[in-house]
Amino acid sequence: MADSTSERDEHSTASELAAWAFCPRAWAWRYRDGVAADDEQLARGRQAHQRHADEVFQRRRLLRWVQLGVLVLLAGLALAWFLVGR
Amino acid sequence: MRLPILAPFLLSPRLALAALASLVLLVWLGVFLYARSTGLPISARIVAVDQRGWSAPARPYTSMRYHLVGRPDYVVSVRGREIPVEAKPTRRGPVRPWDVVQLGAYLLLTEEATHQQPRYGLLVYRDRTYRIRNSRRLQRTVLQALAQVQAARAGQAIERYPLPRARCATCGYRRRCRPGF
Numbered sequence: 001m002a003d004s005t006s007e008r009d010e011h012s013t014a015s016e017l018a019a020w021a022f023c024p025r026a027w028a029w030r031y032r033d034g035v036a037a038d039d040e041q042l043a044r045g046r047q048a049h050q051r052h053a054d055e056v057f058q059r060r061r062l063l064r065w066v067q068l069g070v071l072v073l074l075a076g077l078a079l080a081w082f083l084v085g086r
Numbered sequence: 087m088r089l090p091i092l093a094p095f096l097l098s099p100r101l102a103l104a105a106l107a108s109l110v111l112l113v114w115l116g117v118f119l120y121a122r123s124t125g126l127p128i129s130a131r132i133v134a135v136d137q138r139g140w141s142a143p144a145r146p147y148t149s150m151r152y153h154l155v156g157r158p159d160y161v162v163s164v165r166g167r168e169i170p171v172e173a174k175p176t177r178r179g180p181v182r183p184w185d186v187v188q189l190g191a192y193l194l195l196t197e198e199a200t201h202q203q204p205r206y207g208l209l210v211y212r213d214r215t216y217r218i219r220n221s222r223r224l225q226r227t228v229l230q231a232l233a234q235v236q237a238a239r240a241g242q243a244i245e246r247y248p249l250p251r252a253r254c255a256t257c258g259y260r261r262r263c264r265p266g267f
Contacts, residue, residue: 011148012239014156014195017231018188022257024238024247029259032239037258045176049159052124052175052210053137056160059121063128066117073110077103084099 125210126171130162147195152232158192162208170196173210181216185209190228193220 019027029035036042094101122128134145136157146157158170170192174185189207197203197220209216218224238244254260 011153011155012232012235014154014158014188014191016235017154017191017228018184020231020235020238021184021187022182023250023253024234024244025249025263026257026259027235028238028244029262031235035259035262041258048175049173050137052173053135053159056124056126056132057135059124060128060132063117063121066114070110070114074107077107077110081100081103084103 125173125215126160126162126208127164127215130164130169132160133163133168134161135159147192147199149195149198151198152194152229153236154191154195154232156188156192156195158196159210161196167202167204168196168200169204169207171208171210175210175212177211178213179211179216181209181211181218186218186224187228187231189218190220190224191232194225194228 016027016031019030026037030037118128126132136159146155148155159173160171162169162171170189172185172189172192177185186209189209193204193207196207204220206217206219209218234247254263257263
């Protein structure tokens with residue numbers, strides 16, 4: 001998402017290149033003149049990124065537990081299948 | 087009233103077990119699709135994330151060669167190779183060229199940090215995930231943008247670059263840049 005300000009003192013950042021590719025004047029406002037963009041827009045972006053990361057990890061965790069449960073259940077069902085056949 | 091529906095299962099326990107197994111698999115499929123809808127490939131392991139509260143915090147990649155630094159939103163490992171992921175969770179397709187430039191910069195940085203060239207990077211939008219090929223053309227575009235940024239930082243006038251007016255509506259500086267917008 002955003003690369004920190006201390007890192008860009010000597011180096012260009014990847015997000016700086018994106019700003020340049022978007023519009024050189026927007027780049028100049030933000031990175032050369034140090035003018036903050038629309039705060040609301042920035043905050044919305046940050047929240048969306050945090051929410052996305054939360055969703056990614058929570059859903060992956062849920063999937064892991066469900067996979068474990070499915071394996072146990074299928075093993076139980078296979079055993080039941082075997083016992084029913086006897 | 088429900089007995090006739092259940093009757094085959096009661097008569098054949100194996101049929102009941104097969105139905106139960108199908109139900110379990112259906113639940114698994116639903117959760118799988120739910121997890122996959124975040125845009126990151128499920129089979130890939132998340133190596134780093136640029137957000138608080140989760141393990142595997144991202145470290146910035148720094149390139150002394152290009153004087154470039156960056157921290158991808160996610161780095162995932164696919165068959166032993168690290169792949170940078172740029173997430174734009176509020177954005178829908180089509181792919182924006184400036185997002186591709188940012189991802190291209192991460193591809194350069196990842197290659198230098200891991201000594202392995204990623205074949206592609208992932209651009210995650212709200213409605214779909216795009217696989218962006220790490221081509222020579224993309225590398226050239228990124229290096230060109232980098233040279234222009236470095237020249238502008240050194241004092242080169244930016245007025246020589248045309249103003250992409252179609253983008254003004256979504257720009258966070260529109261009111262400062264063009265008063266009365």
